[in-house]
Amino acid sequence: MKRWWHRWIRTPGELRAMGVVGINMRNARFLLPNNPRKLYDLVDNKIRTKQLAIDHKMAVPETYAVVRNPHDTSVLEKLLKGRESFVIKPARGSGGKGVLVIVAREGGYFIKPSGSRLTLDELKHHCSNILAGLFSLGGRRDVGLIEYRVHPAKVLTEISFQGAPDIRVVMLKGYPVMAMLRAATRESDGRANLHQGAIGIGIDLATGRTVRAVHHGHPIERHPDLKVPVVGVQLPHWDAILDIAVTCHEMTRLGYLGVDIMIDEDLGPLMIEVNARPGLAIQLANGVGLMRRLEPALERSQSHPHDSHDQKIAFSREAFGVKLSAP
Structure with missing residues (x-):
């Protein structure tokens, strides 16, 4: 018998039974009641988010420079002096838009992961x-961040193009x-963004082991370019x-x-950014409707309002481990 994700067209009743959360439900039941508007700028502005993370002793990619005005743009060569690789990103960007990754310099050229100059x-x-x-x-006016380019742990470079x-x-x-886990493909040009052609790989919350993968919504077992297995990888x-x-x-x-995190080969996990409106493709990557996770978490928060940091992690690992994830 085929599972629910093998058929594209489903009725609203079927989707509800599967626990699939749509945009309207996400906004009405989870975003609006839990995310006060006044807090959004803490995460919509990556500069503020990074400073908050530093204040909380979290590791983040080093900021090399901030491009705030046309003058900073005009002296970009000076700002990049001595930097062979780096990332340029908008402080208020979303969905990977505007993120430019440079992996090397050759003469007067800057090289992207794809090899483009x-x-x-x-x-x-x-x-x-x-x-x-x-x-x-x-479309608000913005500033640009120039920061350290993460050098991914070897186990991850083996499954990302x-x-x-x-x-x-x-x-x-x-x-x-x-x-x-979001892994880049040739199509996504080195970006880990599903809408640009990256692959989404579901992770077992209990162990950190990959359990399922999709590319453009279709289940896959191997990376479309590298042809290596992407399921069963221990992070x-x-x-x-x-x-x-x-x-x-x-x-x-x-x-x-x-919360978006990268694993650097030398520095370990780095907090990249926080998103107050996380997308819903994560359901496809895991083959599980979010409602099957959100309702138990909400009930736990109400029955145990004083759970500690560690107790929250322990609950999630036990409640949402792979053994209980099958639809």
Whole structure:
């Protein structure tokens, strides 16, 4: 018998029975009641988020420079002096938009993970687009961050095509409810963004082992470019990753959020960003409807309002481990 994700068209009743959460339900039942509007800027502005993380003793990628105005863009060469690799991203970007990864320099050119070569003028143009708000939420004027490029742990580079994979953990009331790894493909140009062609890989919350993978919504067992297995991979530092996720809830006070983390080969887990409106594709990656995780977490928060940091992690690992994940 085929499972629910093998058929594209489902009735609303079937989706409810599967526990699938849609945009409207997410917004009405989980975002609005749990995320006060006044707290959004803590996570919508990556500069503020990074400072909060530093204040809470979390490791984050080093910031090399901030491009705040056209003058900073004009002296970009000076800001990049001595930097062979780096990432340029909008402070208020979302969905991976505007993130430019440079892995090396050759003469006057800057090399992307795909091997494409960019000139300094093209980098300046990209920064100008960031300042103009081309990639930011609501099209607001923005600033650009130039920061350390994560060098992924070897176990992750083996399952990602020329790009750094990241881990998304979705939280409710401080309880991790679902996690996935997003790995780059040739199509996604080194970006770990599912809408740009990356693959989503579900993770067992109890162990940090990958359990399922999808590419453009279709289940897969192997990476479409590298042809290596992407299911059954043990992620390193899983205890630390869950600890970071719960700390992000504590530092932002947001009730419903997504936390993005990368694992550096030398530095270990690094908190990349926090999202107050996490997407729903994580359900496809895990083959489980979010409602089956969110309702137990909500009930636990109401019955045990004084659960500690460690108790929240322990509950999630026990309640949402693979042994209980089958639909």
